[in-house]
Amino acid sequence: MSWYLDNVYERNAESPYTFYIPSKQVIDILSIGDIVKLRFMGETEKDGLAGERMWVEITERIGQNFKGLLTNDPYDLKDLKIGQEILFKVENICDTEYQDPNSSKWDFYFDTLVTVSEDVLEKREFNFLLRDNPKGEDDSGWSILSGYEDVEFLCDSENFQIVSIGVVLNIDDSILEFIQEPPLCAYERNEEGEFYKIDDYDWEGYLNG
Numbered sequence: 001m002s003w004y005l006d007n008v009y010e011r012n013a014e015s016p017y018t019f020y021i022p023s024k025q026v027i028d029i030l031s032i033g034d035i036v037k038l039r040f041m042g043e044t045e046k047d048g049l050a051g052e053r054m055w056v057e058i059t060e061r062i063g064q065n066f067k068g069l070l071t072n073d074p075y076d077l078k079d080l081k082i083g084q085e086i087l088f089k090v091e092n093i094c095d096t097e098y099q100d101p102n103s104s105k106w107d108f109y110f111d112t113l114v115t116v117s118e119d120v121l122e123k124r125e126f127n128f129l130l131r132d133n134p135k136g137e138d139d140s141g142w143s144i145l146s147g148y149e150d151v152e153f154l155c156d157s158e159n160f161q162i163v164s165i166g167v168v169l170n171i172d173d174s175i176l177e178f179i180q181e182p183p184l185c186a187y188e189r190n191e192e193g194e195f196y197k198i199d200d201y202d203w204e205g206y207l208n209g
Contacts, residue, residue, distance in 0.1 A: 003077045005092040006039035006051060017109045017166035017173065020095070023102045027090055034058050036068070037095035038088055040077055052077060053094060056086050064090045109166035113138045116168060118159050119146040124171050130186040130201070141183050144168055 011019045030036065036058065041051040052075055056068035066088050074080040100106070113136075120126045127147035134141040142165070145154075153159050169176065175195065178187060186201040 002043050002079045003040050004043075005086075005088055006041050006094070007091045008039060008094045009091045011039075011094075015166075015170050017169035018164065020106050022093060022096050022098075023100050025101050026096050026098045027093065029098065030058060030066075030093075030096065031061060032058050035071065035097050036066075036093045038086070038092050039094050040074070040080065042077055054080075056088070059085075066090075109169065110164050111138055112140050112165040113162050114140055114142040114144055114165050114168055115160050116144045116163050117146055117149055117153075118161065119149050119153070120144055120168075120171070121161065121163075123148070126168065126171065127189040128187070129175065129195075130206070131181065131183045132207075133183050140165065140179075142179070147189070 008019070008021050012021045034057070035055050037053050037055050039051050039053050052072075054070060054072035054074065056070055058066055058068045060067040068086050068088065070080060070082055070084045070086055073082050116126075123146050125146055126144045128145045130143055131141045132143065149159070165179070175187070178185075178195070178197070184201075184203050186198040187195045188198055189195050
């Protein structure tokens with residue numbers, strides 16, 4: 001068999017703020033006739049595709065174990081075909097057709113945008129954040145830096161990306177304690193590894209620089 005079902009709980013553990021899994025409330029109500037999405041993984045990655053997410057209609061449920069029929073035509077996995085019976089477990093379900101009670105939380109993780117230094121993404125570390133007034137509907141106003149960037153780096157816009165806040169939370173979610181604080185505010189990590197608010201930050205110099 002050239003495919004296997006991904007364990008979405010393991011994926012979520014690796015990226016808890018960017019890899020969605022249905023809440024327990026949704027999983028508990030799943031029954032025969034419901035449609036769920038599974039992640040079918042190929043033995044080898046092809047054309048940059050790590051797997052195919054496809055819908056399966058539940059035909060049987062016994063506790064955490066399911067049977068279902070594939071409702072999609074696979075794009076590349078040749079050992080699969082529409083209508084094929086699939087055996088799967090709760091840990092294989094990456095989405096459902098139900099409205100999730102936790103959807104607003106996930107919307108925040110996915111839709112809230114921040115400006116982040118490439119150095120943060122490379123080092124997977126950040127030590128300084130400031131929140132300016134947002135410049136668009138989804139822009140949070142937050143800029144996030146590793147603290148190691150020099151002036152030349154900071155002056156080049158190519159060294160920054162716009163990403164969802166979930167990407168940053170995957171690195172360090174301790175900032176959830178103050179991430180909703182309104183602009184203008186700035187935080188820095190201290191020697192103990194904890195963030196503190198910079199009460200005397202030079203906002204006039206920043207805004208007029």
